[in-house]
Amino acid sequence: MSQLASITLMQNDDARPVIDSIIADNPGVKILTMPGAIKLDCEGKITVNRASVEERLGRPWNLQELHLVLISMAGNLDEDDDYFTLSWRH
Amino acid sequence: MSGTKKLGLRQRYEHMTRGLDWETTYQPMDKVFPYDQFEGIKIKDWSAWEDPFRLTMDAYWKFQAEKERKLYAVLDSFAQNNGQTGISDARYANVLKLFLTGVSPLEYAAHRGFAFTGRHLRGSGTRVACQMQSIDELRHVQTQIHTISHFNKYFDGLSEFPHMHDRVWYLSVPKSFFDDARTAGPFEFMIAVGFSFEYVLTNLLFVPFMSGAAYNGDMSTVTFGFSAQSDESRHMTLGIEVIKFLLEQHPDNLPIVQKWVDKWFWRGHRLLGIVAMMMDYMLPKKVMSWKEAWDIYFTEAGGALFQDLARYGLKMPKGAEIATAEAEHISHQNWCTFYQYTHAAPFHTWMPDNEHLDWLSEKYPNTFDKYYRPRWEQWAKMDKEGKRFYNGALVQLCQTCQIPMVYTEPGDPNTICFRETQHGGQRYHFCSDGCKDIFDNEPEKYIQAWMPVQQIFQGNCGGPTVPDVLNWYNLKFGVDNMDYAGSPDEALWNEWHADKVKAAS
């Protein structure tokens, strides 16, 4: 059975570079847009990479700034300085 | 500082949060933490607790302050721009009435509940996570009251929300849910609210519904909704961590935890029926149907979760299949109930128009045309003939969820579902097997429930007649209640729009 790892973000200017980097870094990502929100789903695992967001943002970015635009998520969380991963794999 | 290697997030977090706890010596630990054993949960090693979000207190305050600044900037601009005149339709304001009377007080109850568990669980990691969540929940109730206070300047049915939460018949449904959770032990509370409610069910309330607020032009509500929800991600993670921790600590915990998961999934499912109705009937512009939201957030997301937890032997909640089948009925059965009792509720109801009926037919191909459309068409016909249908009888309530007994038998939508139990020489009624099982497991708890209808009959609610009771609710007849058509809300809305048309011509 399918096990989607998922992250839902606000649809605003702060979140845009995060959304773009998730789409670029997670091949096969499925996108559900709702008014004000975007839900990104990926089979098994989904990751936000700090470097990838910084590249788009053009400034240093603390991964915990993700808290400001995060709406929801699914999966077991692994958070470090450089990545934020949700996954159902062990 | 050159030459000193910077610590990573993990180590930084360890240094900031571990080893701050101590074994008490003036009093034995069991006296300091008197509530974390009677439920039968066995914890061998509290230090095995993992905090998935490595959020230190200073970072927590910094981010929360930033969220508040952003939210209040939106609230100010919404007020300055008279945002209330730009919502899709004044009917929309009725979801805010239900939200403020039914949901916001639960945020406050959650604040109190997590303050309690944050005091009474023995592990320091757990305590810190619960304390943060307790502060979050206080923020949620405050920001909701602030946001909706703007609408209270214009629309009826909002001003008496705390009073109504304690008294109005259907508001005992959400109230008793949290009363039940908060009078349980700290571990059950964590499974009830942290896991079953926050992880498995709150997405259904805060994601598609709040997106619906945005779609209906209410930028203030969507902003508090998503601002609160950004804390929920942390709460969900606490919920999933709690269940994994309990299941890893001792095999004896499994049957206890499974029973709580079964119970609180069912209670949550019953509670969320009100959100189903808000999404399918009350949002003038619709984002998705309740059934679609259920498929995404329970069938798909809950499926992935329980597949993961199967490694501990935990099973899908007992009522899951029935709840999924009910997702095609519940919003219709609820709105039909409020339509009949519109005189007794402090918000407005209305008959779905043809376009809305078609939308429901399309979204509910298995059930709507067969069971519910004919009922709406019949009531529309009666209304046209000047015989708008009101139900004057006081309803029979389920002793567990406190919802009127309006739900139907699994697999048979033409028969009302009745269950009963004899206890202490009395007969108790239930809306479902799920609610009956919950009662039968703890009858001594549920026989004490404050049942609104029984209380009316016992003379505890202002008097014997409907006007007496409504008066006791502080409900203004003909203002707060009845159909939207003919309400002061409608008159105000039409006035705003006449002004707009005048200004445009």
Ligand SMILES: [Fe+2]
């Ligand atoms: Fe909350």
Ligand SMILES: [Fe+2]
């Ligand atoms: Fe919460």
Ligand SMILES: [Zn+2]
């Ligand atoms: Zn019930």
